[in-house]
Amino acid sequence: MNFFSKLYYKLRKMWKAIQLYLVIAGPGIVVMVADNDAGGITTYAATGAKYGYHLIWFLLVLIPVAYYVQEMTVRLGAVTKRGLAEAIFDGFGATWGWYALIDLMLVNWLTLVTEFIGMTAALHIFGVPPWLTVTGVVLLMAIIVLNGRYWTWEKIALLFCALNLIYIPAAFMIHPSASDIVKDGLVPNFPGGFNGQLFFFLMANIGTTIAPWMLFFQQSAVVDKGMQEKDIPWGKFDTLIGSALTVVVAIFIVIVTGTTLNGSDIDSAGRAAEHLMQTDRYVGTFMAIGLFDAGLLGAICISLASSWAFGEIFGWAHSLNQNIKQAPWFYASYFFALITAGLVVLIPGAPLVLITLFVQVIAVTLLPAVLVFLILLLNDRLTMGDYRNSVWQNLVGGFVVASIVTLSSLYGISVMFPNLFQ
Amino acid sequence: MRSSLKRLSRKIAEISQRYREPRIEMSRAVRAALQFLRFYLLFLVCLMVYKFILLLN
Numbered sequence: 001m002n003f004f005s006k007l008y009y010k011l012r013k014m015w016k017a018i019q020l021y022l023v024i025a026g027p028g029i030v031v032m033v034a035d036n037d038a039g040g041i042t043t044y045a046a047t048g049a050k051y052g053y054h055l056i057w058f059l060l061v062l063i064p065v066a067y068y069v070q071e072m073t074v075r076l077g078a079v080t081k082r083g084l085a086e087a088i089f090d091g092f093g094a095t096w097g098w099y100a101l102i103d104l105m106l107v108n109w110l111t112l113v114t115e116f117i118g119m120t121a122a123l124h125i126f127g128v129p130p131w132l133t134v135t136g137v138v139l140l141m142a143i144i145v146l147n148g149r150y151w152t153w154e155k156i157a158l159l160f161c162a163l164n165l166i167y168i169p170a171a172f173m174i175h176p177s178a179s180d181i182v183k184d185g186l187v188p189n190f191p192g193g194f195n196g197q198l199f200f201f202l203m204a205n206i207g208t209t210i211a212p213w214m215l216f217f218q219q220s221a222v223v224d225k226g227m228q229e230k231d232i233p234w235g236k237f238d239t240l241i242g243s244a245l246t247v248v249v250a251i252f253i254v255i256v257t258g259t260t261l262n263g264s265d266i267d268s269a270g271r272a273a274e275h276l277m278q279t280d281r282y283v284g285t286f287m288a289i290g291l292f293d294a295g296l297l298g299a300i301c302i303s304l305a306s307s308w309a310f311g312e313i314f315g316w317a318h319s320l321n322q323n324i325k326q327a328p329w330f331y332a333s334y335f336f337a338l339i340t341a342g343l344v345v346l347i348p349g350a351p352l353v354l355i356t357l358f359v360q361v362i363a364v365t366l367l368p369a370v371l372v373f374l375i376l377l378l379n380d381r382l383t384m385g386d387y388r389n390s391v392w393q394n395l396v397g398g399f400v401v402a403s404i405v406t407l408s409s410l411y412g413i414s415v416m417f418p419n420l421f422q
Numbered sequence: 423m424r425s426s427l428k429r430l431s432r433k434i435a436e437i438s439q440r441y442r443e444p445r446i447e448m449s450r451a452v453r454a455a456l457q458f459l460r461f462y463l464l465f466l467v468c469l470m471v472y473k474f475i476l477l478l479n
Contacts, residue, residue, distance in 0.1 A: 090445055091445050092446060094437065096444075098438075099460065314433060354478065361470055362471075365467055365470065372459065380446055405459075408463070411470075
């Protein structure tokens with residue numbers, strides 16, 4: 001009897017913990033899965049097609065990198081109850097604040113363009129013209145955000161996150177060789193040696209896993225959700241699950257294109273889906289659906305990240321819990337970014353694939369600037385108290401900044417001296 | 423249109439005024455390092471844009 005009562009007590013406690021997690025869960029998973037956006041899917045598809053399984057180990061390294069970077073925003077948001085843009089303005093003054101805000105706006109808008117590129121490419125496979133995709137997406141997103149509640153929006157976003165897992169069955173359907181994945185993918189190696197193209201792909205892969213908009217988005221989402229200091233452990237757990245999930249999905253995409261399209265000249269997820277349609281209709285369809293879902297999820301989050309940041313700084317009402325009458329500027333900036341980004345895709349002859357890959361690289365190049373501010377804010381004893389960064393957290397943060405700057409510099413050198421790394 | 427732009431510039435000036443004094447004190451070296459990082463990253467972005475244009479042509 002004693003055993004059963006103890007078991008019942010333990011199960012009840014566990015169930016309560018799960019219930020609590022389900023209440024807190026959201027920002028971490030949404031931001032990390034949304035990070036596998038259209039640009040991300042394109043980058044992973046191109047990585048698999050170009051290097052096969054050889055860069056899977058590098059993606060695994062990105063799990064702790066993404067976690068350590070993003071969990072800082074959970075602590076900062078829960079303790080200060082303000083978004084990152086406002087925290088930077090307050091902590092470092094207007095000059096640095098404007099720099100961070102303009103940087104964010106530019107990169108976010110460019111990334112938003114890549115989301116529309118992905119979505120139009122995905123639906124083009126099913127014969128949907130780009131103008132119809134852009135119009136449909138804008139309308140759908142209007143319906144999602146205008147319901148006037150953060151919670152509803154988050155649950156819808158989580159649904160789209162679940163659809164992101166479509167690449168996992170797709171990978172199993174093409175029967176990849178497990179031994180090849182372990183042999184080629186899990187042993188650190190640099191296929192083809194150090195050259196400009198490898199630097200570019202490594203940077204693009206980092207850029208799809210951690211991006212400036214994610215920092216701003218997660219912190220604002222933590223604030224909008226009303227998370228408190230006591231919720232930080234669950235917020236961190238949420239971020240950890242999201243980090244693992246995003247990389248797992250990325251690895252499965254690399255496996256799909258690395259198995260079926262290895263060595264072929266694939267530079268976009270849309271083209272990868274088209275090629276896959278010829279070999280396996282279902283896998284091609286899964287790839288296209290996943291690409292559309294990724295673009296939609298990315299667009300939802302990125303446009304929100306910009307609107308939140310603008311609202312914080314300009315003092316506008318900026319919550320999803322407010323309707324369009326209460327927060328007109330919040331929604332106006334949201335739709336302005338969305339519509340203008342959608343229109344770029346409709347420009348005839350625009351180099352959409354090239355734009356997608358370069359946006360990832362530019363985003364990661366600008367990331368250290370924001371990351372340094374974030375680390376400095378997390379070291380502010382006065383504000384953060386017990387939640388400030390530990391030495392270990394600072395070391396990891398510093399290492400990430402140094403790695404990105406080094407990689408960006410190497411790519412920069414390879415641009416200036418193309419023959420140096422051959 | 424003109425009055426909207428005026429309102430916007432007034433708002434920007436007001437924000438700049440409100441956050442004129444940084445709350446976190448930074449030493450001159452940290453400030454210089456941040457400034458250097460900012461220009462260096464912008465330089466790298468310019469290089470990438472240059473490469474983009476090269477590939478485009």
